[in-house]
Amino acid sequence: AQQWRGVIREYAHRLDVTETTPIVTLGEGGTPLVEATHLSARIDARVLVKFEGMNPTGSFKDRGMTMAVTKAVEQGAKAIACASTGNTSASAAAYAAHAGITAAVLVPDGKIAMGKLAQSVVHGARLLQVQGNFDDCLEITKELSEHYPVHLVNSVNDDRIEGQKTAAFEIVDVLGDAPDIHCIPVGNAGNITAYWRGYTEAARHGDTTRTPRMLGFQALGAAPIVRGEVVREPDTVATAIRIGNPASWEQALAVRDESRGGFWAIDDERILAAQRLLAREEGIFVEPASAISLAGLLERHAAGEIPKGCTVVLTVTGHGLKDAQWGLRLDDGSDASPQVVRAETSEVASLLGLA
Numbered sequence: 001a002q003q004w005r006g007v008i009r010e011y012a013h014r015l016d017v018t019e020t021t022p023i024v025t026l027g028e029g030g031t032p033l034v035e036a037t038h039l040s041a042r043i044d045a046r047v048l049v050k051f052e053g054m055n056p057t058g059s060f061k062d063r064g065m066t067m068a069v070t071k072a073v074e075q076g077a078k079a080i081a082c083a084s085t086g087n088t089s090a091s092a093a094a095y096a097a098h099a100g101i102t103a104a105v106l107v108p109d110g111k112i113a114m115g116k117l118a119q120s121v122v123h124g125a126r127l128l129q130v131q132g133n134f135d136d137c138l139e140i141t142k143e144l145s146e147h148y149p150v151h152l153v154n155s156v157n158d159d160r161i162e163g164q165k166t167a168a169f170e171i172v173d174v175l176g177d178a179p180d181i182h183c184i185p186v187g188n189a190g191n192i193t194a195y196w197r198g199y200t201e202a203a204r205h206g207d208t209t210r211t212p213r214m215l216g217f218q219a220l221g222a223a224p225i226v227r228g229e230v231v232r233e234p235d236t237v238a239t240a241i242r243i244g245n246p247a248s249w250e251q252a253l254a255v256r257d258e259s260r261g262g263f264w265a266i267d268d269e270r271i272l273a274a275q276r277l278l279a280r281e282e283g284i285f286v287e288p289a290s291a292i293s294l295a296g297l298l299e300r301h302a303a304g305e306i307p308k309g310c311t312v313v314l315t316v317t318g319h320g321l322k323d324a325q326w327g328l329r330l331d332d333g334s335d336a337s338p339q340v341v342r343a344e345t346s347e348v349a350s351l352l353g354l355a
């Protein structure tokens with residue numbers, strides 16, 4: 001059997017590539033759309049989880065990065081640059097390594113998950129921890145790309161959005177139509193923009209009979225779109241979406257209006273509770289920023305906003321192993337300290353309640 005060929009080859013007819021485009025791929029995309037039976041029963045609807053942590057570097061960023069790095073190489077770039085809360089930098093580092101070019105990545109000092117930092121280092125990126133937040137990093141990176149020979153691969157680069165729209169195509173291919181509702185975390189708002197582009201293109205080509213309502217969720221301490229103003233000091237445990245001035249703000253508002261959707265803010269405790277729920281009830285371990293899709297869905301359901309029997313897709317954007325410390329946290333907020341036992345079968349059996 002032929003293996004999945006990555007999003008550019010699988011969806012070449014919907015992307016700006018030619019026979020001679022030098023495709024840079026790690027086999028991204030083709031991620032599972034998991035039927036979430038327990039969550040479905042809980043809210044009386046059909047819930048499916050698009051598990052983007054299953055991409056090569058553990059997040060949805062790989063869909064956009066394959067396209068951005070491919071186009072950069074096609075244009076002769078020798079170096080790419082990005083600002084990041086951790087996942088974009090991990091992805092840029094890996095794809096640059098694969099392409100044999102340099103990646104320069106700027107991240108907020110001390111505010112990205114350990115796994116993500118390790119990824120940038122292991123792939124050999126030029127990593128700088130900036131004394132500032134993500135928004136500062138993005139400003140500097142944009143200026144760098146204007147004045148120096150580096151190719152910007154943040155989602156303000158439309159090639160990123162083009163690559164990321166393929167996630168919507170995959171969902172449509174599996175379901176045979178678009179879902180009624182799509183829940184998604186929002187940081188810079190690049191991904192919600194990309195999904196909406198994917199769904200509207202699919203509808204235009206006659207692949208679907210409808211487009212979904214797009215429900216976007218921001219962390220309470222980093223919710224500029226919800227509040228309608230820039231947040232100067234964004235703060236949340238969901239470091240991936242710790243963003244106070246989203247690059248695709250206007251596009252996000254257009255998605256809200258065109259899809260009859262909306263944006264809501266979710267507090268950190270609900271985000272972490274949803275992370276544990278998804279892990280325990282469905283076997284899917286995601287990072288905190290990703291769990292906001294579920295926390296948001298539960299909140300909208302409690303508000304009576306989710307019609308019975310409708311189809312809901314949750315995008316969970318990054319793997320839980322990226323930020324594993326949260327996995328050790330118990331419901332009461334304390335850290336798990338797994339029991340230690342002597343190497344004796346009878347004692348193990350008794351502690352497990354088997355004897």
Ligand code: F0G
Pocket residue numbers: 059061083084085086087088089155185186187188189190191192240241287289290317318
């Ligand atoms: N979820 C995760 C795990 C992310 O890493 C990001 C963004 C988002 C959601 C939000 O997506 O920005 O398109 O609205 N992470 C960027 C980064 C900012 O640098 O890795 P968005």
